[in-house]
Amino acid sequence: MIIGVPTEIKTNENRVALTPGGTLEFTKRGHTVYIQSNAGEGSGFTNEEYINAGAKILPTIEDIYGIAEMIIKVKEPIEKEYSLIKPNQLLFTYFHFASYEPLTMAMIKSNAICCAYETVESSDRSLPLLVPMSEVAGRMAIQQGAKYLEKPQRGRGVLLGGVPGVSPGKVLVLGGGVVGTQAAKMAAGLGATVTILDVSLKRLRYLNDVMPANVITMFSNEMNIRRLIVNHDLIVGAVLIPGAKAPNLITKEMLKDMRPGTVIVDVAVDQGGCIETCRPTTHDDPTFIIDDVVHYCVANMPGAVPYTSTLALTNATLPYALQLAEKGWQKACRENNELKLGLNIVNGKVVYQGVADAFGLEYTNVDTVL
Numbered sequence: 410m411i412i413g414v415p416t417e418i419k420t421n422e423n424r425v426a427l428t429p430g431g432t433l434e435f436t437k438r439g440h441t442v443y444i445q446s447n448a449g450e451g452s453g454f455t456n457e458e459y460i461n462a463g464a465k466i467l468p469t470i471e472d473i474y475g476i477a478e479m480i481i482k483v484k485e486p487i488e489k490e491y492s493l494i495k496p497n498q499l500l501f502t503y504f505h506f507a508s509y510e511p512l513t514m515a516m517i518k519s520n521a522i523c524c525a526y527e528t529v530e531s532s533d534r535s536l537p538l539l540v541p542m543s544e545v546a547g548r549m550a551i552q553q554g555a556k557y558l559e560k561p562q563r564g565r566g567v568l569l570g571g572v573p574g575v576s577p578g579k580v581l582v583l584g585g586g587v588v589g590t591q592a593a594k595m596a597a598g599l600g601a602t603v604t605i606l607d608v609s610l611k612r613l614r615y616l617n618d619v620m621p622a623n624v625i626t627m628f629s630n631e632m633n634i635r636r637l638i639v640n641h642d643l644i645v646g647a648v649l650i651p652g653a654k655a656p657n658l659i660t661k662e663m664l665k666d667m668r669p670g671t672v673i674v675d676v677a678v679d680q681g682g683c684i685e686t687c688r689p690t691t692h693d694d695p696t697f698i699i700d701d702v703v704h705y706c707v708a709n710m711p712g713a714v715p716y717t718s719t720l721a722l723t724n725a726t727l728p729y730a731l732q733l734a735e736k737g738w739q740k741a742c743r744e745n746n747e748l749k750l751g752l753n754i755v756n757g758k759v760v761y762q763g764v765a766d767a768f769g770l771e772y773t774n775v776d777t778v779l
Contacts (some may be wrong), residue, residue, distance in 0.1 A: 410734040411441045413477025415470045418446040419484045421692035423451030423715035424722065426481040426502070429458040431723045431730075436463030440734050445473045452719040461710045474498075479738075483722065483731055485512055485711060486560035497756070499738050503527055503542075503731055506753055507654045507767035508681040517770075520737055527680075528651050528761060529729060529751035536651060537747070538729065540587050541721035543624055544674075544708035545711040547591025547647065550674040551580070553710070554643040555599065557672045557696060557703050564703055565643045565670030570600030577601050581637050583629065583683060584647035585612045588676050592645045597621050604637060634658060639666050646683040652765035654681035661686050661699070669701035679708040743779050752778070 412435055414427045422522035425448050427435075435442050442464040442519055456466050467473055469758035474480065482674045484492065488511070493498065497520065504525040526538035527615035528550050528758040536543075551569075558564035558578065571577030580596040583587045586608030596603045597620065605620075607613050608628035615624040620626070622776060627755040633734060638644060638659065644667075648655055655677040675687040682688070685697050696705050709716035729748055732741040742749040753761040 410737075411476060411478045412443065412734060413473040413480050414442070414444045414448055415473040415480065415490075416445045417451075417483050417712075418470070418489070419487055419712075422484055422712045423714055424483045424719045425715075426722070426726070427455065428452075428723045429454055429462040429464075430721060431727045432459055432464045432636040433486055434727060435734060436608055438735065441465070441739040443467050443473055444618050445470055449719075452715040454719075461638065464564045465688075468505075472675060479730075480725070483712075483719075485509075486514075491519065492513040494519040496519075497522065499524065501526070501726070501734065504753060505679045506761075506764045508679060509525040509684075510768050512717055513754070513759075513764060513768060513770075514755055517757050517759065520757050521754070522752070522756065523754040524733070524738065524742075524748065524751040525753045525761075526726065526751070527745050528753060530651060538725050538751075539649075540596050541725045542711045542718065543587040545714060545721060546676045547565060547588040547597045547645075549710045549713065550588070550645045550647070550676050551595040551599065552645070553695075553705055553707075554580070554645065554672050554674045557705055560668070560670075562696070562703065563670065563698060563739060564672050565642055567666065569596065569643070574581075577623075579640060580604070580643045580645065581641040582606065582645045582647055583634070585609065585616050585626070586647060586648070586649065588601050588647035588649070589614065589645070591674075593620060593624050596643070596723075597624050601643075604641070606633065606637075617682050630659075633661065635666065638663060638671075639668070642668075642671060643670070644671065644673045644684075646673065646677050646687070647685040649677050649680055651763070654767055655683045656686040657683060659684045659686075664700040664702050667700075667702050670703065671701075672705065673702045674705045676710065678706040682703045682706065723724060738753060739779055743776075749775060749779070
């Protein structure tokens with residue numbers, strides 16, 4: 410198969426979808442890999458490293474889309490890429506369709522095959538291609554939240570870990586999944602007092618067993634959320650429903666109950682966000698303030714640490730990408746239910762229920778396209 414890896418052109422997105430090591434795994438199996446010139450530069454990988462791994466370098470993004478049978482990316486295509494996508498071309502990347510209708514409609518119109526990292530799902534309901542970036546984003550949520558709690562950033566002026574004689578800061582984590590667990594671990598490691606909420610008692614029992622003593626677990630409901638937001642310094646939104654829009658757990662009217670300078674980091678913003686007032690921001694302009702509450706809502710947080718993120722992402726995606734290349738997307742998805750669940754849009758048909766529901770579109774059972 411002919412594999413194409415374009416340079417990511419979303420604002421401040423420095424990751425690349427394939428490392429030189431991953432490239433070698435394709436080329437030694439007889440596949441052809443085209444890398445856009447300097448696509449790996451932001452992650453610390455040179456054209457020469459890709460060439461040594463057997464790749465061919467092409468100068469422009471148009472060249473990559475024009476020749477590739479399968480495009481491997483990190484982030485969803487943005488508007489200037491829509492017209493480059495060809496019918497029957499396989500795109501393997503993060504899409505998060507349910508949060509952005511124009512992208513959904515453009516991919517339907519393209520007649521491409523869209524396999525989304527975020528809905529590839531294992532039999533235990535885990536999301537293996539979301540996990541590595543969720544781990545990065547969860548840890549970064551605390552790193553960034555701690556920064557924006559500083560007074561020059563219009564935060565409360567709180568040091569999360571406190572000092573002898575001064576109480577540590579308080580962190581509220583909404584959701585006990587991968588993001589929430591990593592955020593809680595990071596905050597606890599800094600010495601903060603952490604409360605983590607989830608609707609699964611099984612998950613809360615697990616977290617209660619493995620977390621240090623400065624992490625408190627609590628069942629998630631509106632009353633508990635309202636009670637906790639009044640005295641917590643940093644709130645991390647970490648709730649995700651695979652392939653569907655995240656629920657709003659904190660509404661705009663609830664902001665008035667928070668103290669001025671409280672910081673919200675909504676990691677779920679690329680799937681619609683779990684705080685009503687959040688909207689996607691960029692690393693160039695990461696925050697905004699509503700009712701004296703600082704909102705940090707960068708939709709590609711792991712893009713700020715691209716070396717770590719690119720290696721972690723390729724470790725997870727490569728086995729699936731190799732299956733798609735070796736067998737073709739139809740056979741690979743027939744034989745691997747995890748990959749089949751990754752199919753969202755195929756030749757103009759929406760084959761993932763959560764995407765169809767988000768925009769009132771007709772749903773087609775994925776088995777009919779296989």
